[in-house]
Amino acid sequence: MDIQRDVSLKGLNTFGIDAKASYFGEFHSVAELQNLISNPDFKSLEKLILGGGSNLLFTRDFEGIVLRNRILGKEILEQNEDFAYVRAGAGEIWHEFVLFCIENGFGGLENLSLIPGTVGAAPMQNIGAYGVEIKDSFAYLEAVNINDGKIQTFDKDACHFGYRESVFKKELKGQFIITCVVFRLSKKPAFNTSYGAIKTTLDEMGIKELGIKAISDAVCHIRRSKLPNPAEIGNAGSFFKNPEIPEIQYNILKEKFTEIPCYKTSPGMVKVPAGWLNEQCGWKGKVVGQTGVHKNQALVLVNYGNATGAEVKKLSEDIRHSVKEKFGIELETEVNII
Ligand SMILES: Cc1cc2nc3c(=O)[nH]c(=O)nc-3n(C[C@H](O)[C@H](O)[C@H](O)COP(=O)(O)OP(=O)(O)OC[C@H]3O[C@@H](n4cnc5c(N)ncnc54)[C@H](O)[C@@H]3O)c2cc1C
Numbered sequence: 001m002d003i004q005r006d007v008s009l010k011g012l013n014t015f016g017i018d019a020k021a022s023y024f025g026e027f028h029s030v031a032e033l034q035n036l037i038s039n040p041d042f043k044s045l046e047k048l049i050l051g052g053g054s055n056l057l058f059t060r061d062f063e064g065i066v067l068r069n070r071i072l073g074k075e076i077l078e079q080n081e082d083f084a085y086v087r088a089g090a091g092e093i094w095h096e097f098v099l100f101c102i103e104n105g106f107g108g109l110e111n112l113s114l115i116p117g118t119v120g121a122a123p124m125q126n127i128g129a130y131g132v133e134i135k136d137s138f139a140y141l142e143a144v145n146i147n148d149g150k151i152q153t154f155d156k157d158a159c160h161f162g163y164r165e166s167v168f169k170k171e172l173k174g175q176f177i178i179t180c181v182v183f184r185l186s187k188k189p190a191f192n193t194s195y196g197a198i199k200t201t202l203d204e205m206g207i208k209e210l211g212i213k214a215i216s217d218a219v220c221h222i223r224r225s226k227l228p229n230p231a232e233i234g235n236a237g238s239f240f241k242n243p244e245i246p247e248i249q250y251n252i253l254k255e256k257f258t259e260i261p262c263y264k265t266s267p268g269m270v271k272v273p274a275g276w277l278n279e280q281c282g283w284k285g286k287v288v289g290q291t292g293v294h295k296n297q298a299l300v301l302v303n304y305g306n307a308t309g310a311e312v313k314k315l316s317e318d319i320r321h322s323v324k325e326k327f328g329i330e331l332e333t334e335v336n337i338i
Contacts, residue, residue: 001025001032003042009066013053014116016234017309019338021048023065028091030071030179034149047146048338049177051118052093055125055236057337059309069120071179074100079187085139087182090120094127102212107189108137110216111198114223116230116237120178124168125334126161130219131195135161139184143168143176152176164241164334191215197222228294234303235294239316240274240331253327274323274331275299281322291315313337 007024010016023045027033036042046064050056071089074097078085084106088097094117098109111132115122123141126133140155154176160167168176191210193199201218202210228235250270253260257280262270278284278298285295290307292315294300301312320331 001027001036003065007066009050009053009058009062012050012068013056013058013236014230014234015053015057015236015309015312016230016303016305017058017307017312019058019309020061021066022061022063024068025065026068026070028070028072030144030151033067033071033144033177033179036067037144037146037149047174049120051091051121052116054116054230055121055335057236057309057312057335059313059337062338067177069118069177069179071120073180076104077182082187084185084187085182086185087180088119089180090118090178092119093117094119094122098216101183101185102216105187105212106185107187107191107212108132108183108185109134110189110212111192111195111219113216113219119181123159123161123166123178123181125164126159126166128164129223130198131192133161134183135159137183137185139182141178141181143178146175146177151179163244169336226296228297228300228302233294234305234307235300236335238274238299238334239301240278240299240319241334242271242274243277243329243331244269244271245329246270249328257327272329273299277323277327277329277331278319281319281326283319283322288315293319309338 003023003025007021008018009021010018042065048062048066050066050068070091072091073089075087076084077087095114097119098113101109111130115127115129122134126135138156140153142151142153144151189212198218201222207214244265247268247270250262261276262272265271275298283293284298286293289311290304291311292302294302301315323329323331
């Protein structure tokens, strides 16, 4: 592996933050990764695994080694009448993998079309959109232990998937490098069009025959029209998670804030859209120096060009404080802050 010194990460994170990595390298295979882990020159360095950099905020230079995952490969492992098991290298681009599955007639990931990033990062936060999460089609993954280089397999239970959560973001944070993911996809998929504007978009697009390709096209269309493109304006998608609160607390809030939206999650619990809370606190479209809150998406913090990660983080803290003060609700960050 070719290791470089003092590398700018500006082009490698969708926020476009100009942080530096003291060391930087790319690995293309498990063996290459294991060699690096066992190399005494790098053993003591802090390590950060980088995919597409679309869920990261660098608030400082990274004094250790940034390792970019470039393990590629897509393979249909086995299939029967109903299901197909498909494996993808962790460095594959997520959306390209989704398209590969659709081309082969395998359903389950179409609602997750166009989410930026890599396959390997997808289980990290159990990516989700339009009523679907990857846990719904997940079979297992392989990961390398960052301390001893040994390969370990994690099935769905071992991943402890939750809302934008997994064991890799919590208990095992920084301990494993995901090298491949295997999905169990359906050859007779049940279509999920109930969420967001999928149905109306399918109508507007004149799509009469429902299928996984049609759903993917509709999702791409909605996402392109709704979400800021990181190629045009630096961002990492939703900065905060939608907070889950007890229904009792929600009912008390509703007396004062009659318009407050929610959706039920489990008995006695509801989720409140964080974007709505931010908007009510006056943040939507706000510009603070080189950073700000997107004009159409109050959940998305942006870099207008030269913001530092510390500035974006400060803005996020100000938003959290104001939401806490007005609604008594604690916002949790979805983006990984470094
Ligand atoms: C415009 C936009 C829209 C988005 N929409 C959505 C959405 O709808 N739903 C959603 O869930 N997310 C969304 N995201 C967030 C993001 O796309 C996902 O979280 C994605 O999975 C991140 O992939 P990545 O490769 O860019 O990860 P990175 O940002 O590179 O890494 C994210 C975290 O995972 C770790 N990591 C990365 N790869 C590995 C690996 N192989 N092994 C171990 N750890 C690893 C990193 O160290 C870091 O902690 C959006 C982001 C943007 C910019």
